[in-house]
Amino acid sequence: MKKSSLLQIKENEKVKILEILGGSNLEKRLMSMGVYKDKELIKVSHIGLKGPVVIKVGRTILALGHGVAAKIIVER
């Protein structure tokens, strides 16, 4: 098991969410979109130069700003 943020993992990697840092508001928002602890996700892409990270959770594709992606801690 290895902990890292969404920024550090590679494209097409499948990971499980360990925790979501940052305020409860972000956690609530992500929760209502189906992104929560223990949920599995695939990283689709990462736009460079502090651009957003695109993930796939279930059938939902989400774009997360760089700062949000840094707050999502996953295990490989």
Next chain:
Amino acid sequence: MLKKIYLIGNPNVGKSVVFSRLTGVQVISSNYPGTTVEIAKGYLRLDNDKVEVVDLPGTYSLEPSSAAEEVAVSLLKELPKDEIAVINILDSTNLERNLLLTLQLIEEGFPVIICMNMCDDAGHRGIHIDIGRLEELLNAPVISTCAVTGAGVKLLIQRIKEAKPSLRIKLTHEDRWLEIGRIVEQSQRLEHRHHNLRELLEDASVRPVTGLIMATGIIYFAFKFVRFIGEGIINKITDPIFLNFYQPILENLTFHWQEKGFWFHLLIGDLINGKIDFKQSLGVLTTAPYIELGMVLPYVVSFYFILSLLEDIGYLPRLAILLDNILHRLGLHGYAVIPVLLGFGCNVPGILSTRVLESKRERFIAATIISIGVPCIPLQAMIFGLLGKFGGFYVSGVYLVLFSLIIILGIILNRTLSGYSPEFLLEIPPYRFPPLLMLWKKLYFRIKGFLIEAMPVVLLGVLFINILLYFKLFDFVTGIFAPLIHGLFGLPKEAVVALSIGFLRKDVAVGMLMPLNLTANQLFIAATLLAISFPCVATFVVLTKELGFKGLVKATSIMVFISIIVGSLLHFAILR
């Protein structure tokens, strides 16, 4: 007694399409979250009763985390629960995520009827939902619909009265997701599918290298296509109608017109070499309809055709991803491309849709940038029409100045305004290919809207200007501003009239420049000034509505300041 029906659901599940089907009221629907920024209302006839139907903005949960979600939830709680019915619309291709809101609605005791929309799309993707089983599990009526074709809508209407509250214990978020997992497992069957072309394109368009190549190509072709179609309509349809059909009728009229006095001046305007010249006569029956129908309308049609196509396919949120880091430097995030692109059609819907942005700060930056740096399609059409004949160099010059302005202004606003801009968090819809009929309907709706709004203003505007010109009432204003216009911007004093008409409508303002015989450079400066200076009156009204009076004063001062700086800089750079 049923008083109101609410449509609620996650963003981008097709609520507005269902709404149009139920009420016959046409509203704009697109394939991206947040199309509905204004609450639409309409009526549905149910057993001889007229019941109000309200289309709520999309929400993921009953515990709101954005302004739009707050609006949706508070409206839902306006009336007692026994006087309403709630149609919960779900995207059949994404049952799991959509069910969170459904369970919350049932837990809260709302009388719910569930509408599984986009059922045909689910079928194509190998997703099979057992409607009967879902109905048992949720203990509420479930209807499968495909609102774009209308399938299932009749059944939905028939069963609305079956919406009754059902019992369910309130769960925590975590337990709710577990429960949803169980429901989905029992009611949904997935066929195994390989990646198809659509999914490959979906992924490629959000990856850095392939995404950028696709974006460049799409934007380039979109622009070329708008010009190509617009010019095509002018050359093949509108110009022949005006020149071969309308002009002879008018000339016949002028021939029999004995006394060419006040009314002649008003309606026909000046004769150029004894003939009517649609570009220079400036009459209510000559130049006014020609500007709107012969120069602007063709581009309105071509622009909205391309925009509607990109909207419905679902490309715009992907463009938002690619532009996110640039827009961050301007204090915005990627999703600001939506208001900006809509602003290229007309600033009014552009500024209205800044509501998709969460913070007041972002909305101020976006609205200011749009009203200064984003020219609406009527203005662009006139710029193509007038500057185009001097070569693409001048046309691209205007865009280049505006683009640099957006960047500089954004960076300055981002550095100086207090507060911060929130992070980007957006659901990306799959690519969809809606029936062509839907596209035509939307295009028709937008063009009709344009004509209804523009024609009266243009006709009355030109009438009003002609009266002022006839009695030489403009001379006073011209006298005051002439030194400014001439000294700073290098424009003849008659341009004062045109620039001040810009407050009424930008296209008419450029039209007023036509008889002045300006040089290419002067025209370039005047067109750029018209784009950045004062917004037209309609934009002004929405700016007040969205920013409040203080915000409006702030935005307007920025505009006046920038116009003077840019106008004089351009003047000294290219005319001297």
